[in-house]
Amino acid sequence: MNFYNEMMDANDGVRAHYQGYDQWLKATPPERIARKRAEADLAFHRVGITFAVYGEEAGKERLIPFDIIPRIIPSAEWKALQSGLRQRVRALNMFLHDIYHDQEILKAGKIPAEQILNNAQYRPVMKGVDVPGGIYAHIAGVDIVRAGAGEFYVLEDNLRVPSGVSYMLEDRKMMMRLFPELFAKHKVAPVHHYPDMLLEKLRAVAPQGVSNPTVVVLTPGAYNSAYFEHTFLAQQMGVELVEGRDLFVKDEVVYMQTTQGPQRVDVIYRRIDDDYMDPKVFRAESTLGVPGILKAYQAGNVTLANAIGTGVADDKSIYPYVPDMIRFYLGEEPKLNNVPTYMCRKPDDLKYVLDHLPELVVKEVHGAGGYGMLVGPAASKEQIEHFRQLLIAKPDGYIGQPTLALSNCPTFVEEGIAPRHLDLRPFVLSSGKCVNMVPGGLTRVALTKGSLVVNSSQGGGTKDTWVLED
Amino acid sequence: MLSRTADHLFWMSRYIERAENLARLLDVTWQMSLVPQSLDAGNQNWNAIIALNSLEETYAKKYSEITAENVLRFMVSDADNFASIHSCLRMARENAHAVRGTITTEMWETLNATWLEAREKSFEQLLNAGISEFFEWVKMRSSLSRGTTLGTLLQDEAYHFIRLGTLLERADNTARILDVKYHVLRPHGDEGATDFYQWGALLRSVSAFEVYRKVYRDVITPERVAELLILRDDMPRSLHFCMNGVVKNLDLIANRHSGETQRQAGLLHAKLHYARVEDILEQGLHEWLTDFMDHIYMLGDGISKDFLVPMAEAA
Numbered sequence: 012m013n014f015y016n017e018m019m020d021a022n023d024g025v026r027a028h029y030q031g032y033d034q035w036l037k038a039t040p041p042e043r044i045a046r047k048r049a050e051a052d053l054a055f056h057r058v059g060i061t062f063a064v065y066g067e068e069a070g071k072e073r074l075i076p077f078d079i080i081p082r083i084i085p086s087a088e089w090k091a092l093q094s095g096l097r098q099r100v101r102a103l104n105m106f107l108h109d110i111y112h113d114q115e116i117l118k119a120g121k122i123p124a125e126q127i128l129n130n131a132q133y134r135p136v137m138k139g140v141d142v143p144g145g146i147y148a149h150i151a152g153v154d155i156v157r158a159g160a161g162e163f164y165v166l167e168d169n170l171r172v173p174s175g176v177s178y179m180l181e182d183r184k185m186m187m188r189l190f191p192e193l194f195a196k197h198k199v200a201p202v203h204h205y206p207d208m209l210l211e212k213l214r215a216v217a218p219q220g221v222s223n224p225t226v227v228v229l230t231p232g233a234y235n236s237a238y239f240e241h242t243f244l245a246q247q248m249g250v251e252l253v254e255g256r257d258l259f260v261k262d263e264v265v266y267m268q269t270t271q272g273p274q275r276v277d278v279i280y281r282r283i284d285d286d287y288m289d290p291k292v293f294r295a296e297s298t299l300g301v302p303g304i305l306k307a308y309q310a311g312n313v314t315l316a317n318a319i320g321t322g323v324a325d326d327k328s329i330y331p332y333v334p335d336m337i338r339f340y341l342g343e344e345p346k347l348n349n350v351p352t353y354m355c356r357k358p359d360d361l362k363y364v365l366d367h368l369p370e371l372v373v374k375e376v377h378g379a380g381g382y383g384m385l386v387g388p389a390a391s392k393e394q395i396e397h398f399r400q401l402l403i404a405k406p407d408g409y410i411g412q413p414t415l416a417l418s419n420c421p422t423f424v425e426e427g428i429a430p431r432h433l434d435l436r437p438f439v440l441s442s443g444k445c446v447n448m449v450p451g452g453l454t455r456v457a458l459t460k461g462s463l464v465v466n467s468s469q470g471g472g473t474k475d476t477w478v479l480e481d
Numbered sequence: 482m483l484s485r486t487a488d489h490l491f492w493m494s495r496y497i498e499r500a501e502n503l504a505r506l507l508d509v510t511w512q513m514s515l516v517p518q519s520l521d522a523g524n525q526n527w528n529a530i531i532a533l534n535s536l537e538e539t540y541a542k543k544y545s546e547i548t549a550e551n552v553l554r555f556m557v558s559d560a561d562n563f564a565s566i567h568s569c570l571r572m573a574r575e576n577a578h579a580v581r582g583t584i585t586t587e588m589w590e591t592l593n594a595t596w597l598e599a600r601e602k603s604f605e606q607l608l609n610a611g612i613s614e615f616f617e618w619v620k621m622r623s624s625l626s627r628g629t630t631l632g633t634l635l636q637d638e639a640y641h642f643i644r645l646g647t648l649l650e651r652a653d654n655t656a657r658i659l660d661v662k663y664h665v666l667r668p669h670g671d672e673g674a675t676d677f678y679q680w681g682a683l684l685r686s687v688s689a690f691e692v693y694r695k696v697y698r699d700v701i702t703p704e705r706v707a708e709l710l711i712l713r714d715d716m717p718r719s720l721h722f723c724m725n726g727v728v729k730n731l732d733l734i735a736n737r738h739s740g741e742t743q744r745q746a747g748l749l750h751a752k753l754h755y756a757r758v759e760d761i762l763e764q765g766l767h768e769w770l771t772d773f774m775d776h777i778y779m780l781g782d783g784i785s786k787d788f789l790v791p792m793a794e795a796a
Contacts, residue, residue: 242581257483257485270638
């Protein structure tokens, strides 16, 4: 397979937007690079920018490897991406509002009703509930990959509790600290205003009549894999980081327990899944959530970001319909490509997938984090057979997609600098009519040679992402 | 401030202070054991450390006899002993981790690095390198932690809860050290010749040896040691000094439930403020200190109920 290289063109020439970096890299002694890389490792460790890996010893923390070769995006490319992202997230929010209200898109027959209404992520408790500004996915992490001759594709929309933005910010901070001279030479669009932008969005969706809202970040606790990020965002926004046990509901109003007595809470940026939010409504055994919070939410006394029930729009079985949503709600043609997707619940598609397993990527409809997926070309015979059985047993639980020739970028690995595959997760923020994002996003890179899975839980690393200004 | 946040801050500072005082106590006991003394007296000193922390049962499960090495191992490196230095440093770090967004980066990095380094040290390594060196290290790390707090943290509620934890813990620990050592040194309260080295070591354990010289310019007497550690309000490890700070910080965080706790603190403070060492010794130092430690415990309890883990007002 031929891969698009972010830095080099087909004739091994350095692409225009990488030339400055390339010259710097060639002129910098390898010892200095090695020293700086070690310095970065040490700093990340001391600061404790770590994540916990599920399945490993409880409380054990690992560093996400950081690569010092940035992923650079020229201004024009970013502008096109940004406009496509705005369009897509706007349509997704309209879709969510629609399916919890009049369900026009189902009536129009654009999506089979049972696909939505029988979806485990569809939350009937949200029917008829009006949320401020009609926004459901205030924070969306849209995974973008580049394939073929360099076209961008949306791989998935993360509309529940997308994470990774703290790495985007810390990676930039680290690059500026290690190599300030690079930033003097390049006009790199800044990203560090993300927390301010987020706070502004969260304040904008406060319940009606609240002029100076109290915003909090709700975390599952110190053992969650993204705990660093939760503390980071709360600190950067200057708001309280709370756990479920710090909150209580009285007369459909949410309060937090403070040293000066109960204090009303208006907006909750929650990093807990729907299922764990309210033991009175969802999983009864959950100790992470707040009993009664759903009632307060339905009464409009508190805003949750993201809203309850967004999972139905980022489910992999719904993903193939997003281009239709854009056409239906906005009357526009989609600006970003969807990856062609075989829906295994359709007999024809299932047959095709089963016949072509060694070439395809198969994903669990509700899966996330790179768990529960098959990458055909990289899989053993046993793994393929295992998935074949899974597919036959539960076809509607899976989708199939062609294996994309993900673009790659030069990356420091043990044997020196070698190309590794990567993706991009921009963080798209919405409130009312406004959809904003900071330039770039989080670039994740698969450090294992040939691997197409970039998730940190699967040994992926990150790179600083530069959008160059004109 | 969130009650839980205040709770973590309070305990973060208590645990680091506890680790420091434990290092001080163990160090002085170790130093004392190097001065010629009867085997009996030596064992009594080590035994006192276990008794001081009410750890007799836990200790007996692991060790059959009291020896210097056993007690040191148990109190320094034993992860199963929740009162060991190892455990205190871990708890300080865990509490800091839970509020790392509230404390400054420097504070977090200090406590995190302390724990990461402590975790790497096996007891054998510590012994080989000289155990006193480790105790010095613990004291320095605690000082560093206090220093970064003072030098970087906004002096708001968070700071007051941290100070409250530090001072309450220190008051308790100084009282304990004095109680135990005083009675090992003067079992019958007689007026016999006092052992300069032993009293000197006790003073050193609370960094008071040089202070004593400066204040009294005279030989060491048990009465003056008691006076210095209990009543001097300018001696940073004395009970009076600690209670001054407790009262002040409590006033700064007061809420509508905390009146009774403030009154109790004021009462205890007044007892120190207007006390004379002759009266304390006449009452019996052990009785007096026991009563003091009970009140410190009750204060901690009151603070907890008023601020840190209030009864949920949920419907």
